[in-house]
Amino acid sequence: MPVTPNNPPCPAYRASEKGSFAWDTTARRWPVILTSVIDDMCKAYAKETDDTKVKEGKAIVEGVSTLKYEIEHDRQIRPLKEDGQPDVAVWNQQIATYFPNSTWFDGSWLYNECLMYRRLRELYNLSTTWKDYDPFLSQKNATFKGSFGAVFELAQKFSKLLDAQTEEQNQILFHELMQVCLWGNAHDLSLLTNMSQEDIRNLQATGKEKLEEQEKNIVVNDIDKVWNHVKGLKNARVDFVLDNAGFELFVDLVLADWLVQTKKAEKIVFHCKTIPWFVSDVIEDDFSNLLESCFNPEFFASCSPSQDDVAALQALASRWQDYIKNGQWVITSHPFWCSGLAYRHLREEAPELFADLANNSQLVFFKGDLNFRKLTYDCKWPVTTPFNTALGEDLSEHFTSICSLRTNKADVICGLKEGVQEKIEQTATPLEWRCGGKYAVVEYSSGKPE
Ligand SMILES: O=P(O)(O)OC[C@H]1O[C@](O)(CO)[C@@H](O)[C@@H]1O
Secondary structure: OOOOOOEOOOEOOOOOOOOOOHHHHHHHHHHHHHHHHHHHHHHHHHHHHHHHHHHHHHHHHHHHHHHHHHHOOOOOOOOOOOOOOHHHHHHHHHHHHHOOOEOOOOEHHHHHHHHHHHHHHHHHHHOOOOOOOOHHHHHHHHHHOHHHHHHHHHHHHHHHOOOHHHHHHHHHHHHHHHHHHHHHOOOOOOOOOOOOHHHHHHHHHHHHHHHHHHHOOEEOHHHHHHHHHOOOOOOOEEEEEEOEHHHHHHHHHHHHHHHHHHOEEEEEEEEEOOOOOOOEEEEEEHHHHHHHHHHOOOOHHHHHOOOOHHHHHHHHHHHHHHHHHHEEEEEEEEEHOOOOOOHHHHHHOHHHHHHHHHHHHEEEEEEHHHHHHOOOOOEEOOOOOHHHHHOOOHHHHHHOOEEEEEEEEOOOOOOOOOOHHHHHOOOOOOOHHHHHHOOOOEEEEEEOOO
16 A cells, blocks of 8 residues: 555554544644634734724634634544635645545544644635734744743853864764754643643753753664764755744754854755744744844843843844855745645655755754654654654655654654663653653664665
């Protein structure tokens, strides 16, 4: 049987399995997310005086309630309405081909979750006055503000240009930055329904000892393999397929800055989403928002930073802005990242993007849980399946190298050494270590078959 979105290489995760994380997400977490959109929209249109905008705002709220009802009552998924976007035909063909009679619970969880965010966007696209509105923006801003402690700590540490370092010092710093970048992914607004602010602050901590302690929770740790590749890079191009805005983006930029300063990379390409996605994912606007927040002394004012903190953050942001101005940092987006497809389909569905990444990038970082789910087709691999097998040949043999930095927020896992699962499960339940966001993986593929 061919591999398709409804027939992954191993059985798919489906919300129809009662008690599973997919089920909990569909039955409980999505409604919470959709309710937060309704709240945000009600506040947004209440501030408007333009009649059309108010009327359309109310229509969007009704549409979100209908979507929520459809999900809660496990209705059959329907094709997208013609909302003026070029991806409608693609989605509708996929739904007709792979999911003709599927419901919100029995279709594959990965595809349906992506469809849910695309259905949400349909409501905005069909309006005339809310097309560019991001219902998650205020949540993204609030949580970035909430991570001020780690933001200022990193700004103080990295605002000045790096002194020349020995390769050994580089290795130590790289190791630390990879971890900061990894745990930055613990910050995910769609998981906030499960985690306390305290949990998140702990995971964000950037101190050396804290990182050493947390490293024990990296259940597949290929940081040394990544370093072996990075140490040989000279003026390379490195890509980041981004995940969350705010703090996670901030730490991604710290790592990207280090790659540029050490001349490991001369060009960094950042891949954003094209529409508001999985609550906190980076769209291109979030990039400029982040820089503006760093420049604007008002943004963190309620956190009472010192003058030194403010100056350090501004210095960092202004260096980053220069990288963008002089083309060393490129910010881009592609609709493929907002499709429902696993990345095995990248080559056939977005050949130009595939060719660009495969031929021109010496290292592609895929950030976060959803990217990991899509890299590995979000299915029930035996846990010791090699990462390359889960990636499939197109990615594992045509890309120069791939590194996935992911805190575990969904069941799919691969790459574990024999016996590791049993060891972890002496102290953590499968749900805790696979889905709770406190364990993580750094998985690396060298672009060669294993
Ligand atoms: O921001 P990330 O790390 O991609 O996580 C996305 C989250 O949404 C989910 O898809 C579930 O809603 C999980 O995979 C994860 O908790």
